[in-house]
Amino acid sequence: MKRAEDDGPTVLVALSNPRTESALVTLAGALAEHAGGRVLATHVVTVPDQTALEKAAESRAALDAASDELLAAAATDAAAFDVPIETRTILSHRGIGEVFDAARAHDAAVVVMGYGGARFVGGRVEGWLDEIARDLPCDFLVLDGRRLELSNVLVPTAGGPSSDLSAEVAAALRDVLGVDVSLLHVVEPGDEAAGRRFLADWADGHGLADARLRVEAGDVGETIGRLGEGYDLVIVGATERGLLSRVVRGSLAVDAIETLDTPALLAERPSGRSPWDRLL
Template sequence: MKAKDIMYTNVVTVKQTATLRELNEIFQRHKVTAIPVVDDGDRVVGMVTEGDLIRAILPSYVELHENSLYLHNFEYLEERVHHVENMQVKEIMTPSVISVTEDTPILKVGSVFLLKRIECIPVMRGDKLVGIISRSDIYRAIFGEIEEELKRAMPREYRILVSLAHPASLKTLMTLATAIAEAKRGEVFALHVARRLEPESSLLVEAATYHSYKAPVHALPRMERHVGEAIVSAAAERKAHLLMLGWREEAPFKKKAGVGKVLSYVIEHSPCDLAVVRDRGLEKIERILVPTAGGPNAALAAKIALALAEAHQGTVTMLHVRRPGGDRKAGEQ
């Protein structure tokens, strides 16, 4: 990671001819503690901090020692503020600017902060100011990078096997699978079963583009004449917690004959929880409706819905329909 990856590009600057009153207004308005000072050509000529401003306004230790009235009468201090507020920034700035380039590694940037004890570092591209980095930016970058490495190294607690058969349904299946994996600290195994030898599966190549450290994706090519058996076998071998596959039939989902031989076999023999996705094109996940009768699969449906909602900042509505006079408590449960 380099300086350009963490720098703040909307840099607040101040002219060297600005007054200290104007400088104070900039500090207050932008909530910053250090500002690059530029000349009329917008070239960086110095740095000024809140500390510089405070030192210019408040009396020094020697002045306090020689005139103790500062300690008891704030009128003296008010007079001093009025005296210095029209001073120019160039009179109090630090003229020697310590800077880095966009390609400076963040560990080297961090070392500069430690050695020079400064608050901010301008990022330069030649003579042009392109960004600024604060100490807090460095802390977040370094500890964030360590946290990501730890997350990558930690074992995954949930495994999802996604069976891919058609390019049209890949986006929906992979979007759902990676969202669930991210919410449950899991990983995704993208399976493609081919009945004949293929040099490389385009489905698995595309599935790999959904990989991230939050939801790792592993390609799993198989060659098998009986697709249903291959899917069930792969789920068992990988000790999958959830098996996902698409359903593209147009016939109503009423009996096994209507869902195809492969899906029928998987439904009957799946070694883990099963999610069958009928793909109608998934662009956004904003609102999720979960109809439930309180059966044995209700808890799994709710967990999947909540995982999807968490990953996409969506909402979940649980729907239970009861007949007049039916058990209301059962529905609420």
């Protein structure tokens, strides 16, 4: 992700829940510090379709009080990182659509958000959701979990653009927060030697030569679920397009993390995008 001329790339963090705010800002702050960028914390207040935005604005004082408290907490948490932070509140019928618009308007390099399901969705979602999900404005990171106490992370990979994004996030967490990184590659029985060669080359090519390499034979989902319990965070690259479409409908449908109790960070990179050059 290419650096801007003035204050570096923008990491947009979309907040909706005070219980997940600290974890999301921690991720955003680490990414922004690693890239010499800034954090833009947004609180999108989704207004029901039957309520006019002008009518909702009449209750703005109450909305602003709750939003100000959430964004003030974000600014406090972001102070732990060497990054500037800007905050804003948006009233909208469109929920996740406003996050996309904000990402485009501010030329965001990456969006960090929680697994909010329907909390991000306005009532008029079906007509345009699939269309916008096919045209992501930037990289997206979706956290399924409320708390982060990071000392080690696991990155499963079989290659691909979204796994590249997972590696870049892991490298930022290593460099900024000092976490230990492990890489996992799951193979068919008998393919362990080839798997080790692949994973060693992949680690070298993604700046993670110091990571612990784990090659396991077996089912991908079961292996990630079993090994992931020993880590503070599992970073999973989307293996197919449409992660955001599933997220906003409230159905992650990612077999590898279905039964995982450890917090999981799902990464999706738009097809055709160069490897995180906007941020690095």
